[in-house]
Amino acid sequence: MTTPSLLILPGDGIGPEVMAEVRKIIDWMGAKRGLDFDVSEDLVGGAAYDKHGTPLHDDTMAKAQEVDAVLLGAVGGPKYDVLDFSVKPERGLLRLRKEMDLYANLRPAQCFDALSDFSSLKQEVVAGLDIMIIRELTSGVYFGEPRGIHKEGNERVGINTQRYTESEIARVARSAFEMARKRGNKVCSMEKANVMESGILWRDVVQEIHDAEYPDVELSHMYADAGAMQLTRWPKQFDVIVTDNLFGDLLSDLAAMLTGSLGMLPSASLGAPMANGRPKALYEPVHGSAPDIAGQGKANPIACILSFAMALRYSFDLGDEATRVERAVEQVLADGLRTADLMGPEGGVPVSTSGMGDAIVAAL
Amino acid sequence: MTTPSLLILPGDGIGPEVMAEVRKIIDWMGAKRGLDFDVSEDLVGGAAYDKHGTPLHDDTMAKAQEVDAVLLGAVGGPKYDVLDFSVKPERGLLRLRKEMDLYANLRPAQCFDALSDFSSLKQEVVAGLDIMIIRELTSGVYFGEPRGIHKEGNERVGINTQRYTESEIARVARSAFEMARKRGNKVCSMEKANVMESGILWRDVVQEIHDAEYPDVELSHMYADAGAMQLTRWPKQFDVIVTDNLFGDLLSDLAAMLTGSLGMLPSASLGAPMANGRPKALYEPVHGSAPDIAGQGKANPIACILSFAMALRYSFDLGDEATRVERAVEQVLADGLRTADLMGPEGGVPVSTSGMGDAIVAAL
Ligand SMILES: CC(C)[C@H](C(=O)O)[C@@H](O)C(=O)O
Ligand SMILES: CC(C)[C@H](C(=O)O)[C@@H](O)C(=O)O
Numbered sequence: 001m002t003t004p005s006l007l008i009l010p011g012d013g014i015g016p017e018v019m020a021e022v023r024k025i026i027d028w029m030g031a032k033r034g035l036d037f038d039v040s041e042d043l044v045g046g047a048a049y050d051k052h053g054t055p056l057h058d059d060t061m062a063k064a065q066e067v068d069a070v071l072l073g074a075v076g077g078p079k080y081d082v083l084d085f086s087v088k089p090e091r092g093l094l095r096l097r098k099e100m101d102l103y104a105n106l107r108p109a110q111c112f113d114a115l116s117d118f119s120s121l122k123q124e125v126v127a128g129l130d131i132m133i134i135r136e137l138t139s140g141v142y143f144g145e146p147r148g149i150h151k152e153g154n155e156r157v158g159i160n161t162q163r164y165t166e167s168e169i170a171r172v173a174r175s176a177f178e179m180a181r182k183r184g185n186k187v188c189s190m191e192k193a194n195v196m197e198s199g200i201l202w203r204d205v206v207q208e209i210h211d212a213e214y215p216d217v218e219l220s221h222m223y224a225d226a227g228a229m230q231l232t233r234w235p236k237q238f239d240v241i242v243t244d245n246l247f248g249d250l251l252s253d254l255a256a257m258l259t260g261s262l263g264m265l266p267s268a269s270l271g272a273p274m275a276n277g278r279p280k281a282l283y284e285p286v287h288g289s290a291p292d293i294a295g296q297g298k299a300n301p302i303a304c305i306l307s308f309a310m311a312l313r314y315s316f317d318l319g320d321e322a323t324r325v326e327r328a329v330e331q332v333l334a335d336g337l338r339t340a341d342l343m344g345p346e347g348g349v350p351v352s353t354s355g356m357g358d359a360i361v362a363a364l
Numbered sequence: 365m366t367t368p369s370l371l372i373l374p375g376d377g378i379g380p381e382v383m384a385e386v387r388k389i390i391d392w393m394g395a396k397r398g399l400d401f402d403v404s405e406d407l408v409g410g411a412a413y414d415k416h417g418t419p420l421h422d423d424t425m426a427k428a429q430e431v432d433a434v435l436l437g438a439v440g441g442p443k444y445d446v447l448d449f450s451v452k453p454e455r456g457l458l459r460l461r462k463e464m465d466l467y468a469n470l471r472p473a474q475c476f477d478a479l480s481d482f483s484s485l486k487q488e489v490v491a492g493l494d495i496m497i498i499r500e501l502t503s504g505v506y507f508g509e510p511r512g513i514h515k516e517g518n519e520r521v522g523i524n525t526q527r528y529t530e531s532e533i534a535r536v537a538r539s540a541f542e543m544a545r546k547r548g549n550k551v552c553s554m555e556k557a558n559v560m561e562s563g564i565l566w567r568d569v570v571q572e573i574h575d576a577e578y579p580d581v582e583l584s585h586m587y588a589d590a591g592a593m594q595l596t597r598w599p600k601q602f603d604v605i606v607t608d609n610l611f612g613d614l615l616s617d618l619a620a621m622l623t624g625s626l627g628m629l630p631s632a633s634l635g636a637p638m639a640n641g642r643p644k645a646l647y648e649p650v651h652g653s654a655p656d657i658a659g660q661g662k663a664n665p666i667a668c669i670l671s672f673a674m675a676l677r678y679s680f681d682l683g684d685e686a687t688r689v690e691r692a693v694e695q696v697l698a699d700g701l702r703t704a705d706l707m708g709p710e711g712g713v714p715v716s717t718s719g720m721g722d723a724i725v726a727a728l
Binding site: 076085088090094120121122125141142144147148149152155156157158159160161162163164165166167192194195196197198199200201202205224225226228229232233234246247249250251253254256257258262 | 440449452454458484485486489505506508511512513516519520521522523524525526527528529530531556558559560561562563564565566569588589590592593596597598610611613614615617618620621622626
C-alpha cells in the first residue's frame with residue numbers, strides 16, 4: 001500500500017496555530033504507530049491572496065484533487081473585508097468544495113461530558129447530545145446561476161438562485177441514510193416545502209430514495225424554521241438531519257452552539273470515491289479563523305485535531321486510531337485541562353494552544 | 365372619527381378557539397372603555413379551501429385591503445398536505461402579505477418573568493430578554509421568479525430565486541431604525557454577504573440608509589449563521605435585528621423558542637400608510653395551527669390576544685390600551701394561571717383556553 005497523502009492548508013487567523021498541534025498528532029502516529037503520511041502544506045484564503053492575489057492558487061487546487069485528504073484550518077479576517085467578492089478568502093474554500101465535488105458535509109454536534117455545563121442551554125437538554133447534520137455542500141443558492149447585482153432603472157437589484165437537481169438531492173440523501181444506519185437509524189430531512197418549489201423537490205426525492213433503497217431507516221420531514229425551533233427546544237429528538245447548503249449552514253451552526261463548545265467541533269466534507277476507493281475529502285474545524293485571538297496561543301486546537309480524527313476514520317479506514325485520538329481528547333478534558341474558550345465558572349487547569357496539543361499527545 | 369374596522373380571519377386548527385378569546389377582549393373594550401370596533405369575520409387557509417376551493421377568496425382579499433387591520437389565527441393542517449402547492453393553506457397567508465404589501469414583519473421575542481424557567485436555555489441567559497426581529501416579508505426567495513420544478517433531460521430540477529431590490533431593502537431598514545430609536549437604539553443586520561450577492565446588496569443598502577438618515581442608531585452586521593449562533597449563545601446582546609424573508613423565518617422562530625413559550629408570542633406585519641394615515645396591517649400569533657390539540661380547549665390564547673394588543677398600539681394609536689392588555693396578561697401569569705403548554709415542573713393553576721381568556725378579561 002502506498003503512503004496515504006495529506007494536504008494541509010492552515011489558512012488564516014488561528015488556522016496555522018491549531019494546525020501546528022495536529023502536526024504533533026501526525027508525527028506521533030508515525031513514530032508510535034508506524035502510520036506514515038505523505039504530508040504537504042500550502043496556502044488558502046487570505047494567506048493565499050497575500051502571496052498570489054487569489055484565495056486559492058490553481059496549483060493548490062490541482063494538488064487538492066490528487067491527495068487522499070485535505071485538512072484545512074480556517075479562512076478569513078477583517079483585513080480582507082475590503083476585497084472584491086471574487087477574491088475574498090471564503091472563495092478559496094468554496095472553490096475547493098465545488099471543484100472537489102464534496103457534496104456531503106458531515107457536521108457532528110456532540111456534547112462532551114466534561115463540558116455539558118458549558119452550553120447556554122440547560123444541562124439536561126444537552127448532556128449526552130450526539131447528532132449528525134449532513135449538509136449538502138456543492139449546490140443550492142451558494143452556486144446557482146444567475147447571480148449578481150445589476151441595475152434596473154434607477155436601482156440596484158441583487159439576485160441569487162436556489163437550484164437543486166434530483167441527482168444532487170439523491171446522493172446526499174443516500175449519505176444521510178448510510179450514516180443513520182451506522183447510528184440511531186433515524187433521518188429528519190429539513191426544507192421549506194411550504195414555500196419553495198426546490199423544497200418540494202427536496203422532500204419528494206428524499207422520500208423516494210428512502211422508499212426505494214432505505215425503507216428500514218426511520219424518515220421524517222420538517223420545515224426548516226420548525227427545525228430551528230426543535231433543535232433549540234429538545235435537540236436529542238434528532239439522530240441524523242439532512243438539509244440543503246444554506247439551511248445547513250445556519251442549522252449546523254446552531255446545533256454546534258447548542259453544545260456550548262465550538263472549539264471542539266470537527267467536520268468532514270466528502271465527495272465521490274476516487275480510483276483508490278477513498279472518497280474525495282476535506283476536513284476542517286467548525287470554528288472560524290478568530291482573528292481577535294490569533295497568534296496569542298489562546299486558540300483551542302481540539303476541533304482541528306478531531307477533524308484529523310475524522311480523516312483517520314473516513315479517508316484512511318483507521319477507525320480505531322480515530323477513536324484513540326478521541327479518547328485522548330476526552331482524557332485531557334476529564335483531567336481538567338482547559339484552553340481559554342473552555343474556561344467556565346468551575347475553572348480548570350489553564351493551558352495554551354500548544355499545551356493542549358502536548359497534553360493530547362501525552363494522553364495518546 | 366369613524367369606527368375602526370377589523371377583519372378577523374380565524375383560519376384553521378386552534379385558530380378559531382384562540383380568536384374566540386380575543387373577541388372577549390374586543391367586547392370588553394367596547395363595553396368598558398367605549399372603544400368600538402367594526403368587526404367582520406371571514407375564512408382563510410384550509411377553512412377557505414374547504415368552502416371555496418381556494419385558501420383565500422377574492423372577496424376576502426378585497427375586504428382585507430379595505431379594513432384598518434386584519435387579525436389572523438393560524439393556517440394549515442395535515443388534512444391539506446395532499447393539496448397542490450398553489451392551493452395550500454399557506455398560500456392564503458402569503459397572498460395577504462404580498463397583496464397588502466406588508467413588508468415589515470415585527471416579531472418580538474420577549475421572555476416573561478413568570479415563565480423564564482420555561483426555556484430550554486439557562487435562566488440567566490433568557491431572563492428579561494426583549495428583542496425585536498424585523499423580517500422583510502414581501503420579497504426574497506418567497507416570491508422571486510423564476511421558480512418551479514421542471515425537467516432537464518431525465519431529471520427534475522427545482523428552482524427558486526432570491527431577489528431583492530434596493531428600495532425593498534431600504535424601506536424595511538427604515539422600519540428597523542425607527543423601531544430601534546423607540547427601544548435600545550441598536551440594529552444588527554443579518555445576511556450571508558460572504559456567499560450571496562443579494563446579501564452584499566442588503567448589507568450595503570442598510571449601511572447607506574443608516575449613514576444618510578439614522579447615523580444616531582448603532583448599526584452592526586452579522587452573517588446569518590453567526591447570528592443563529594449568537595442568538596443561541598447570548599441573545600441579550602441584541603436589540604433590533606433586521607433580516608430578509610427566509611433568514612427571518614428561521615431566526616425569528618429560533619428567537620421565539622429561546623423564550624420557551626411560543627404560545628405567548630404575537631407578531632405584526634405592517635405596510636405603507638393608507639389614506640387615513642394608518643399602516644396596512646395584519647396581526648397574527650407566532651404559533652401555528654397546532655392541529656394535534658385543536659378543539660380540545662388546550663390552546664393558549666395569549667399570543668393571539670397579544671397580537672390584538674399590537675393592533676391597538678400600531679394600527680389604532682391606543683398604546684395605553686395595549687399596555688393595559690399586556691399588564692392583564694402578566695397579572696394572570698403572576699397569579700399562576702397556566703394553559704397546558706405553560707404547565708412546567710413548578711405547576712400552576714391549570715386553565716382551559718376559555719378559562720385563560722376569561723381570567724384576562726377579569727384582570728383588565
Ligand atoms: C466561510 C463560509 C463561506 C462558510 C459557509 O457559509 O459555508 C462557513 O460559514 C461554513 O459553514 O463552512
Ligand atoms: C406558514 C408559513 C408560510 C410561514 C412562513 O414561512 O413565512 C410561517 O412559517 C411564518 O413564519 O409566518
